[in-house]
Amino acid sequence: MAGGGEVVTLQAVLAWIDGFAATVAENKDYLTKLDSAIGDADHGINMNRGMRAALERLEASPPDDIGAALKTVGMAMVSKVGGASGPLYGTFFLQLAGPLAGKESVTLEEWAGGIRAAVSGVMARGKAELGDKTMIDALVPAVEALEGAVTEGASIGDGLTRAADAAAQGMEATTPLVARKGRASYLGERSAGHQDPGATSSHLLMRTAADTLAQSGQD
Amino acid sequence: MAGGGEVVTLQAVLAWIDGFAATVAENKDYLTKLDSAIGDADHGINMNRGMRAALERLEASPPDDIGAALKTVGMAMVSKVGGASGPLYGTFFLQLAGPLAGKESVTLEEWAGGIRAAVSGVMARGKAELGDKTMIDALVPAVEALEGAVTEGASIGDGLTRAADAAAQGMEATTPLVARKGRASYLGERSAGHQDPGATSSHLLMRTAADTLAQSGQD
Amino acid sequence: MKKLINEVDDVVKEALEGMAAAHPDLIRVEYDPAMVVRADAPVQGKVGIVSGGGSGHEPMHGGFVGMGMLDAACPGEVFTSPTPDQMEAATKAVDGGAGVLHIVKNYTGDVLNFEMAADLAQEGGTEVQAVVIDDDVAVQDSLYTAGRRGVGTTVLAEKICGAAAEDGRSLQEVADLCRKVNANGRSMGMALTSCTVPAAGQPTFELGDDEMEIGIGIHGEPGRERKPAASSAEVVEMMATPIVEDLPFSSGDNVLAFVNGMGGTPLIELYVVYNDLVKLLEGRGVTVSRNLIGPYITSLEMQGCSITLLKLDDELTRLWDAPVNTPGLRWGV
Amino acid sequence: MKKLINEVDDVVKEALEGMAAAHPDLIRVEYDPAMVVRADAPVQGKVGIVSGGGSGHEPMHGGFVGMGMLDAACPGEVFTSPTPDQMEAATKAVDGGAGVLHIVKNYTGDVLNFEMAADLAQEGGTEVQAVVIDDDVAVQDSLYTAGRRGVGTTVLAEKICGAAAEDGRSLQEVADLCRKVNANGRSMGMALTSCTVPAAGQPTFELGDDEMEIGIGIHGEPGRERKPAASSAEVVEMMATPIVEDLPFSSGDNVLAFVNGMGGTPLIELYVVYNDLVKLLEGRGVTVSRNLIGPYITSLEMQGCSITLLKLDDELTRLWDAPVNTPGLRWGV
């Protein structure tokens, strides 16, 4: 089976977290600018504050397993970000951590299961659905692509790239939408024509996964 | 004696008041702009409010003599202008009214005496001296020129033109000065390089006199 | 960006330090996690009232902590809701044994973070009820959206519920009262200028010299509509009419009229607006029997205003008039 | 120019109408000549206190009319001192038989108009004393100039003298107290932006995006110096140092620290400034035992602040703490 024996290691997960923190820092102004068009001009600032806190905490007490690493990130997001993205990204990482608790490496299938739990958690917390012009519009296509890749037995690299591509499409598809959730919803029709900042950061998250998690080990 | 028998009539004084009101209205923005450089951007507005009130009051109860006309203007300035220029121009007109009370026409000598009383009144009220960068810098040279003209037996037209020219010189001479009185004094050295708004309106007053009062009658 | 601040990242902390230095008789400030707590908290036997939200709306909420209003406020970063650990700590700090009410403005971030905090506090043994304020008529309401924003009515709810808690009402009663205030309050806001989030360094939006935004929130978000700048009377008409028609406020009603400055608009303009508002309401037979005029729920240095009307009955009037002693609102003591 | 107003010429009148509608329990407003008078004036046997000045400084002075502060305020046009007939009428309206104190800010216009008014009122049989407030250390003082401007100390003098008048002190005593407050108060102001006089329609001065004016007055006048915009701590240093050294305020002194917003600067920034001010004063051994923070003596929508320090003794502290009930300042009742 393609990718047989391939796993996502703790090291790779830490590289993903590092990479996402770096990407968020690079795109801080861009995300904030997107948020100033239809929100309140802080999404990049929020995400950057959260990921910086996550890195600090990981450095202060290095995690022993993937679940612990992701839980640290989730708690940092919950307690340092605030706003909508704090609880939502916090929930994402905490729910992803749940099924991966105690594991030092996981298969793509296990990983996809974690991502599904994470996305379901975000949907349960925020009550947004596909098409509401939120991060859900990037996350749902991503997890579906990932699950498809697992079913087809794709490699980790291939699966994560397909997920990132699907997230990109989902993100782009938010542009024409009228927002129904989050701050952008207050704008009514005026929210159309702008790409959603949260969908954009979620795409960065998925893209970074494709760039980092595939540098994985063998069982 | 040159100009012998020439007088300043009530009608001419009313033309002067009308003319000054019109000049002030025309120069409202200019005076205000001068005041915004070294004051608080209201001198044109103040003077215009006062002269409009003066005209209304003169129309409501037409005066029988020169003193009454000037007193009405003075009271309008005092009660409608506020600021520094209200009491100062008010005092000017009220003091000018004093010696001319009850008269329907006056000689240039009587007129000059009135103007001297007016300028002394302004100096007593505001305690400014020549060179303090105020309206005094236009008024004192004007009254001195006028008195000189009287001594030389000049015609009304000539005397008033000399007064206006002296006022113009005095006004221009305020530009390099550092203000010692009024709002401009708060600026210290920064007040230098700007023409004083009050000296500018005083020059307009003297210039309008030259343009209107000379259209006078014979005794 | 020109502001009277030091490092952009220290604004919230230093403003809190300033508050702590200024009002030690009324409040105490904690920094990790950040909260403003009534000096004598917890008041035994009294329902505690906690609110919070992003900073940049001063005096709300920290300036409303004190006798007769809030027991604690949780300040987030500028325009960013605070985090659950702040809210949980504040809830614990003001729990006098009668439970704690969370007054939450309806923004996704505030609601989600307060939800997480309520879960945590309840696990810790404190009874919590949350009431969400959603009074902004500029936002079309619908089951499928995030709903209306919470704006000016929040200030009134904090004052009125604070008085009720001092009276010894139960958590259920204070929460029901809060819902009643929310049900009877409606607001709308407008901006003449944008504001600049310190960390962003740029105005959130650009407005032409002859434009205004109608239907803005309190986070520098653009409004529902950009319009040519208009006179106070026209602006009042545009804002008060949808407010009056939404509840609706009817002839014979008594209201509290709250004309709020957005932070950069001076009092002289707010009185002009209030004057136009009273005229409009008189024309509709609505009596203004109480008022509040000033910058109480602001958007940094934004120029603009909001109008809130709250339909009053004897109970609400009495609770509004009750003593309050906070840095931002004070009377009767 | 964007402002929440109607006709430019009606701003002052309509803001007064708004005040009258908002605070009928505290004040009554008259329009010809214009004045804001305490609702229960004249208070028999009490010294009356009258102040006034150009409009555009709200809440000063009209917002300080009420129990424990002013008996009447005379509003002029925006930034233009009122006229003698207003002041004379106000003086008469508040004469309760114990004489009337005029609290006059030291601007040529204010001084001259109040002088004319005092003459008129005294001719009419009312005993009048005038005290001129000149506390602005930005202006070099000299016998040959108009002297220092009256700024923030005015607010403190009105509060403290108002309390003394309520206590039944004589006109001479209240006037002496006012001189004492003036002698112990020092101020300085700065601007981040200009303001726009409604009738002028243009900003009074232009400031670059990285510039500030130090040593401004309260009429949109440019200051003594234009400087690169600086941090709160630096601005506080630039303003507080000359203030402290002028009086001088010395180690061991107790002061009231008043951080005033110029109209367009929000409270969050004023608290940052206050925090820096307290640190600076602590470093010099000066104790801040009372404070006032907010927009109380404004320049329309100007962004910026001023700092006023008043050296306190027991008498001034007690009078500051005494009850006051005005639209703009209220405590103890």
Ligand SMILES: Nc1ncnc2c1ncn2[C@@H]1O[C@H](COP(=O)(O)OP(=O)(O)O)[C@@H](O)[C@H]1O
């Ligand atoms: N109910 C929701 N469910 C999922 N995502 C949401 C929801 N509300 C908002 N978001 C996402 O959060 C993003 C905004 O995050 P951020 O700017 O950090 O928070 P805030 O709106 O509180 O300032 C939006 O772009 C959107 O993608």
Ligand SMILES: Nc1ncnc2c1ncn2[C@@H]1O[C@H](COP(=O)(O)OP(=O)(O)O)[C@@H](O)[C@H]1O
């Ligand atoms: N003490 C004074 N004596 C004479 N003229 C004065 C004095 N103070 C100010 N002025 C004049 O008044 C003018 C300003 O008038 P205006 O702007 O109407 O009043 P304000 O300064 O109160 O705004 C100055 O330009 C100056 O010529």
Ligand SMILES: [Mg+2]
């Ligand atoms: Mg945002």
Ligand SMILES: [Mg+2]
């Ligand atoms: Mg002027």
Ligand SMILES: [Mg+2]
């Ligand atoms: Mg936010």
Ligand SMILES: [Mg+2]
């Ligand atoms: Mg003026």
